[in-house]
Amino acid sequence: MNLYGEYGTDGFAVIVVVGGGTMGGGIAVRFALAGTPVRIVEHSPELAEACESRVRESLARAASRLGRGDEITDLDLLLSVDTAHPEPSNVELVIEALPEDLGLKQSILSTIDTHYFADRTGEDRDLIIGSNTSSLPISEIATSLQHPERFCGMHFFNPVPASSLVEVVVGEQTSDATVAKATSYGELLGLTPIVVKDSPGFASSRLGVALGLEAIRMVESGVASAGDIDSAMILGYKHPIGPLKLTDLVGVDVRLAIAEHLANELGPRFEPPELMRNMVAEQKLGKKTGEGFYVW
Numbered sequence: 001m002n003l004y005g006e007y008g009t010d011g012f013a014v015i016v017v018v019g020g021g022t023m024g025g026g027i028a029v030r031f032a033l034a035g036t037p038v039r040i041v042e043h044s045p046e047l048a049e050a051c052e053s054r055v056r057e058s059l060a061r062a063a064s065r066l067g068r069g070d071e072i073t074d075l076d077l078l079l080s081v082d083t084a085h086p087e088p089s090n091v092e093l094v095i096e097a098l099p100e101d102l103g104l105k106q107s108i109l110s111t112i113d114t115h116y117f118a119d120r121t122g123e124d125r126d127l128i129i130g131s132n133t134s135s136l137p138i139s140e141i142a143t144s145l146q147h148p149e150r151f152c153g154m155h156f157f158n159p160v161p162a163s164s165l166v167e168v169v170v171g172e173q174t175s176d177a178t179v180a181k182a183t184s185y186g187e188l189l190g191l192t193p194i195v196v197k198d199s200p201g202f203a204s205s206r207l208g209v210a211l212g213l214e215a216i217r218m219v220e221s222g223v224a225s226a227g228d229i230d231s232a233m234i235l236g237y238k239h240p241i242g243p244l245k246l247t248d249l250v251g252v253d254v255r256l257a258i259a260e261h262l263a264n265e266l267g268p269r270f271e272p273p274e275l276m277r278n279m280v281a282e283q284k285l286g287k288k289t290g291e292g293f294y295v296w
């Protein structure tokens with residue numbers, strides 16, 4: 001149940017987020033803050049319960065940070081967490097934020113496709129499906145869908161409630177209308193959407209990792225210290241954070257996995273430096289283990 005009563009009875013569009021972990025929870029918070037009814041679908045009652053308390057806390061924190069703490073009762077009503085999908089006809093957007101596993105995403109999306117499109121009539125709202133994948137090819141995920149033209153990537157950034165960007169990723173069969181809708185959802189959330197062709201690392205990870213890898217090679221060959229290399233980018237090029245501190249925040253292991261994927265897809269220029277592999281072997285993963293390029 002949400003602020004507007006039963007789903008679909010009063011004409012309000014509903015957004016569904018499948019998978020209420022780090023990203024799905026953040027996406028739901030962002031939609032609630034934009035005044036949109038949002039339902040998170042988790043896959044067991046226990047996970048749904050844990051997700052609900054985590055997401056409500058995050059919503060309260062975001063509302064208070066934005067000076068909207070007095071709205072929290074109403075905002076809370078916009079959000080619901082369940083193991084079941086809502087009645088399809090008023091749902092306008094489904095975003096999957098499932099774990100990064102192609103087979104899992106394809107199989108759950110095929111169920112979603114059947115549920116939402118089976119009895120859809122011309123009078124129902126238009127529906128698009130977005131994927132928050134950070135690395136899987138949109139066109140490959142889409143092979144499990146009956147309506148791949150209504151599917152695109154919607155790549156959000158962590159932490160979503162405080163982020164500024166969404167990458168709209170255009171698969172081989174994504175229609176222009178789907179891109180336009182996904183873009184306008186990004187704008188509704190106060191994000192700047194960029195439109196990117198389905199390609200490894202999209203725009204953000206590909207460029208971000210390229211800079212990070214070169215910075216690591218520079219530490220490896222003794223060009224300068226991590227702090228000085230970061231200062232070069234912060235003070236010289238006005239980056240808000242240096243590439244090595246960012247690698248520590250993301251996790252050296254997470255960036256290693258992305259670099260390996262990009263090296264596979266785009267060639268040896270993304271081959272991870274030896275220093276990076278050694279740091280992962282020694283559990284120097286960055287902030288989460290207390291040491292990476294910096295001591296935290």
Ligand SMILES: NC(=O)c1ccc[n+]([C@@H]2O[C@H](COP(=O)([O-])OP(=O)(O)OC[C@H]3O[C@@H](n4cnc5c(N)ncnc54)[C@H](O)[C@@H]3O)[C@@H](O)[C@H]2O)c1
Pocket residue numbers: 018019020021022023024041042043047097098099100101108132133134135155156157158
């Ligand atoms: N974490 C990040 O910084 C980040 C940034 C951008 C994109 N992404 C992408 O977002 C997606 C989700 O990542 P995450 O970090 O939020 O993962 P996560 O593990 O925190 O969340 C995944 C959620 O999906 C749920 N889930 C699993 N199977 C399910 C099912 N069958 N039905 C419903 N829910 C199910 C899990 O219970 C969990 O809550 C991935 O594709 C990831 O690559 C992550």
